[in-house]
Structures are given as structure tokens and as C-alpha cells.
Amino acid sequence: MSESKTTKFVTAGRDKKWTKGVVNPPVQRASTVVFNTVAEKQHATINRANKTLFYGRRGTTTHFAFQDAMTEIEGGAGCALYPCGTAAISNSILSFVETGDHILMVDTCYEPTRDFCDKILKKMGIETTYYDPVIGAGIRELIRPNTKILFLESPGSITMEVQDVPTMTRVAHEHDVIVMLDNTWSAGVGFSPFDFGVDISIQAATKYIIGHSDVMLGTAVANEKCWDQLREQSYLMGQCVSPDDAYLGLRGIRTLELRLKQHAANSLTVANWLQSRPEVDHVRHPALETCPGSEYFHRDFSCGNGLFSFVLKTTCPQATTALLDGMKHFSMGYSWGGFESLILANEPKSFHSLRTVANPNFEGTLIRLHIGLEDTDDLIADLAAGLERYNSVLQEKLHV
Ligand SMILES: Cc1ncc(COP(=O)(O)O)c(C=O)c1O
Numbered sequence: 002m003s004e005s006k007t008t009k010f011v012t013a014g015r016d017k018k019w020t021k022g023v024v025n026p027p028v029q030r031a032s033t034v035v036f037n038t039v040a041e042k043q044h045a046t047i048n049r050a051n052k053t054l055f056y057g058r059r060g061t062t063t064h065f066a067f068q069d070a071m072t073e074i075e076g077g078a079g080c081a082l083y084p085c086g087t088a089a090i091s092n093s094i095l096s097f098v099e100t101g102d103h104i105l106m107v108d109t110c111y112e113p114t115r116d117f118c119d120k121i122l123k124k125m126g127i128e129t130t131y132y133d134p135v136i137g138a139g140i141r142e143l144i145r146p147n148t149k150i151l152f153l154e155s156p157g158s159i160t161m162e163v164q165d166v167p168t169m170t171r172v173a174h175e176h177d178v179i180v181m182l183d184n185t186w187s188a189g190v191g192f193s194p195f196d197f198g199v200d201i202s203i204q205a206a207t208k209y210i211i212g213h214s215d216v217m218l219g220t221a222v223a224n225e226k227c228w229d230q231l232r233e234q235s236y237l238m239g240q241c242v243s244p245d246d247a248y249l250g251l252r253g254i255r256t257l258e259l260r261l262k263q264h265a266a267n268s269l270t271v272a273n274w275l276q277s278r279p280e281v282d283h284v285r286h287p288a289l290e291t292c293p294g295s296e297y298f299h300r301d302f303s304c305g306n307g308l309f310s311f312v313l314k315t316t317c318p319q320a321t322t323a324l325l326d327g328m329k330h331f332s333m334g335y336s337w338g339g340f341e342s343l344i345l346a347n348e349p350k351s352f353h354s355l356r357t358v359a360n361p362n363f364e365g366t367l368i369r370l371h372i373g374l375e376d377t378d379d380l381i382a383d384l385a386a387g388l389e390r391y392n393s394v395l396q397e398k399l400h401v
Contacts, residue, residue, distance in 0.1 A: 006074070006193075010258045014070025014251055019062045028248045029061035050232060059236070063244040067251040074254065075184075075202050076195040077222040081235045082242045086185060086205020089219030091117045093201050096234035097149055097179055097227070100126035104150040105143055107164065108359040109134045109157025111183065115355070133359040134162035135294050140169050144176045153199070154183035155192075156294070159347060159369055160361050161285040161310055163294030166301060170198030179227060185209075188338075189222075190261045191304030200227045208338025209306065212253045212260055215339075216246050260340070260374070264307030267380070268372040274381050275311050280388050282365050285310040307372035308337050313365040313391075320394035321346050321366050324387040330375055331383060337371035342380055345369045 004012065019026040034054045036042035049055035052065040060068070064082060071080040083089040094117070098104065106118055108131040118129035130143055134157045144151075151173040155164035170180045181201040182194050188209035194202040204210065206218035223231045272286040283291040286309035287298035298305070313321075324346075325333060331344035347367040352360055361367075372380065 006190075007258060009073055010254055010256075013073035013254065014066040014068075016066070016069065019066035019069070021062075025252065026063050026066040026248070028244045029063050030244050031061050032057035050229075050236075058239070058241045060241070060247075061244050063251075064242070064247045067247040067254075070251055070254050071189075071220050071222055075189045075222040076193060077202065078225040078228040079232060080220055080222045081231055081240065082247060083219030083221070083235070083240050084242055085217040086183075086203070086207050086219040087111075087113050087117070088240060089203045089205070089221045090114050090183060091121070092235045092238055092240050093181055093203055093221045093231060094122070094150060094152070095238065096231050098122070098125075098127050101147060102149045103128045103130065103145050103147045104152060105129075105140065105148060105178075106131050106152045107134050107154050107157060108132060108356050109160055109162055110152065110154045111158045112355060114152075114154070114183070131357050131359075134164050135359075137165040137168050138172055141172045141176075144173070144178060148176065148178050151178050151180045152183070153180065154186075156186050156287050156292075156298070159310060159355070159367065160352075161287060161292050162359075163287050163292065163297045165294070165297050166194070166197045166199065174198060185338075186306060186308060187302065187304075188257060188261055188306065190258050191265075191302040191306070195224060197301060200224050201231060205338075206250050206253075207336070209257060209261060209264075210250050210253045211338070212257065213249075213339055214334075214336065214341065216249050218242060218246050218250050220250075258304075261304055261306050263374055264372060265305035267374070267377050268305065268307045268309055268370075270377040271370065271372050271380055271384070272309055272311070275384070278388060280313055280315075280391065282312045282314045282363060285312065285367075306338075307342075308369070309372075310367050310369040312363045312367050315395065316348060316364065316366050317391075317395055317398065318348065319398070320391045321348075321368075323390040323394045324368075327390055328387055329383050330373075330380055331370070331387075339371075340374045341371075342373035342375055343371040 045055045068080040106129050173180045179200045182199045184202045185205045201223045203221045206220050272284050285292045331342045334343045
């Protein structure tokens with residue numbers, strides 16, 4: 002009988018080969034691996050791509066344990082490790098394209114993913130077409146004979162549109178196009194990409210897998226079809242991570258599902274409260290129907306997380322600054338996925354450089370929240386006080 006995913010978060014990657022009889026694998030630091038006989042050296046060389054100690058860049062037992070765990074949880078054939086999520090994205094793409102190729106990139110991708118396409122792929126003669134995140138089966142019209150990759154990120158960065166992943170993977174596979182998904186938001190907990198036809202699932206493990214805002218790490222889990230090519234090409238591009246970081250990734254997995262469920266419950270409480278506030282135009286939380294594509298969230302996801310956005314009715318930079326500057330529990334930071342709450346504001350005009358085909362159709366300031374593991378009463382009180390400061394500045398401006 003196959004075990005449940007919840008149990009896998011505890012058991013995955015804990016083969017005695019790696020743990021040597023204790024609960025967690027030791028941190029095995031190595032550049033040089035030494036062999037005492039020609040036969041041992043030959044064995045390592047032949048099996049170097051298959052979790053056998055060969056040379057530090059190919060990984061040590063700590064890496065092998067983390068890679069096994071990620072593969073068991075996400076469900077592919079193997080997991081490549083990268084020094085950050087951005088490296089996981091760029092190297093996964095580079096592993097499957099050459100000059101003259103074309104890729105399809107979701108318009109709501111993480112900003113450095115867009116920059117990678119526009120500044121690096123373009124220089125290499127690889128063309129990118131951006132598409133609307135909610136295009137669904139319409140993606141067919143954008144596929145060309147030279148299209149190699151369909152890249153998804155669901156929900157999308159900042160504006161949170163949820164994509165119809167199974168429909169899009171079906172169309173892509175009819176045309177032999179490889180599907181990659183930035184799966185950082187689900188962290189592999191609430192969404193199982195390989196059940197929906199994804200070929201490579203990429204994560205900024207920096208976020209929920211690490212979960213404590215103290216390590217940069219990236220992962221890409223590939224299916225049987227893509228694994229050999231992803232592994233070897235990433236290796237040739239020098240991608241590797243320290244065993245200490247791999248260890249922390251593995252440790253994060255043990256509490257990942259539990260943390261995500263709490264983040265999800267907390268974020269829904271805060272999102273529902275925000276819906277009742279008169280200053281708020283709408284809330285872009287994948288579980289709420291005011292978020293584009295929320296029907297796909299309810300169909301395909303079993304759990305959410307702490308990250309969502311809401312849009313104010315107005316735009317007033319001074320009022321937004323008053324809101325942000327006085328927060329007690331929400332800090333401003335360009336990340337998410339740790340145990341702590343975070344807040345960032347985006348003025349609508351900032352989307353002009355972030356989007357080319359799916360400019361969001363709202364006029365107010367967008368605020369992105371990461372809801373941490375604090376008591377939601379404290380978080381709501383903090384946001385309520387922030388909105389009061391926001392209102393005071395708006396009122397002052399009205400009376401000037
Ligand atoms: C959705 C998404 N993907 C990828 C990344 C990149 O991860 P890293 O910062 O580890 O390079 C981020 C970082 O914020 C992200 O939000």
C-alpha cells in the first residue's frame with residue numbers, strides 16, 4: 002500500500018544509506034572523494050550520475066537524501082539542486098533550448114524570470130512570447146513549430162492568477178512542448194504537478210521548504226522523460242549547493258505540510274477580514290472567487306499558503322507610506338515563505354514594466370501580504386491600525 006503524502010514529509014529521503022542509522026543524515030562536506038583501488042574509482046565513475054560519491058559537485062550523501070526526499074514528495078524521476086530559485090529556473094530553461102528556439106512564458110512570471118528571457122535568452126537567439134495566465138486552451142494558437150517550452154507559474158507573482166494547468170499541459174504535449182512550472186507557491190504540498198502533466202517542477206526552496214528566511218536554495222524535479230537531460234546539462238553549467246544548505250532544505254521538509262496548513266488557515270482568516278473593509282476593492286487570494294482562476298485553485302489544489310494580495314480602492318503614495326511605515330508585525334522584504342509576516346505595495350503603474358499582455362485591470366494600490374505564523378488577531382489589529390493611518394492621510398489630503 003502506498004503511504005500518504007503526509008507520512009512522506011516525515012519518511013522521504015531517510016534511507017539508511019544516507020542517514021547511517023540516525024534520524025537525519027550527517028552533513029557530509031566534500032570536494033574530493035578518494036578511492037583506494039582502481040575498481041572503486043571505476044565504479045564511482047560509471048555510477049557518478051546515480052547518487053554515488055564521485056566528486057563534490059555531483060553531491061554527497063546529504064544532497065542525495067534531500068534529492069530523494071524532493072523526488073518522493075513531488076513525484077518525478079529525480080531532483081537537481083541549484084544555489085537559488087532563479088538559478089533553478091534559468092538552468093532548467095537553458096537545459097532544453099538552443100538558438101532559433103521559441104518559448105512561451107506566462108506574463109505573470111516572477112520578475113527575474115522575465116528579465117532572464119529578455120536579457121539572456123534573447124541574446125542567444127531564443128525568442129519568448131508572453132501569454133495571459135488565464136489563456137487556458139487558447140495557448141494552442143501561440144505554439145509554433147520551434148516552440149520548445151511552455152513555462153507556467155501558478156498562482157502568478159503579485160497578482161495571483163491561478164492557471165488551468167491540466168488543459169495547458171494537454172495542449173503542449175500534443176505539440177511535443179516541454180512544460181515547466183514554477184511551483185514555489187504550493188511548495189509541492191497543495192499541488193502535485195506530475196499528476197497534472199507537468200514535466201519539470203521548479204521551486205525557490207528559499208521560500209517554504211527552507212521556511213525560516215535564512216537560506217537561498219533552488220530545486221527542479223523532472224519526470225523520466227526530462228531527468229537525464231536536466232541533470233547532465235545543469236551539472237555542466239556548474240550547478241551545485243553546499244551540503245549545509247541541502248541539510249536545511251531536508252529539515253524544512255519535515256514540518257513543511259504542517260507549516261503550510263497553518264499559513265493557509267491564517268491567510269484565509271486575514272483575507273476574509275480584508276474583504277469586509279471599506280478601503281479594499283478586492284482580495285486576490287486564490288481561495289476567494291475575487292481572484293482570477295480561483296475555480297482552478299478549488300479544482301486542483303488541496304492546500305493554500307500565506308501569500309496573497311489585495312487591491313485598495315484608491316492610489317495615494319503618501320497614505321500607502323503611512324500604512325507601511327507604522328506596521329508592527331509586518332516588515333517589508335522582497336521575499337516570503339518564512340515564519341514571519343511581510344508586506345509590500347505595488348502602485349498600478351509599476352505593472353507597466355512587469356506585464357506585456359495581461360495588464361491587471363484595477364486602479365488602486367496593490368498590497369501583497371505574506372501571512373506568517375503569528376496570531377491572526379495580532380495581524381488583523383496591525384492591519385486595521387495601518388488602514389486607519391491610510392485613511393487619516395487620505396482625509397488630510399481631502400481637506401487641504
Ligand atoms: C515565485 C518565485 N519564483 C522564484 C523565485 C526566486 O527564488 P530565489 O530568490 O531563491 O532566486 C522567487 C523569489 O521571490 C519567487 O517568488
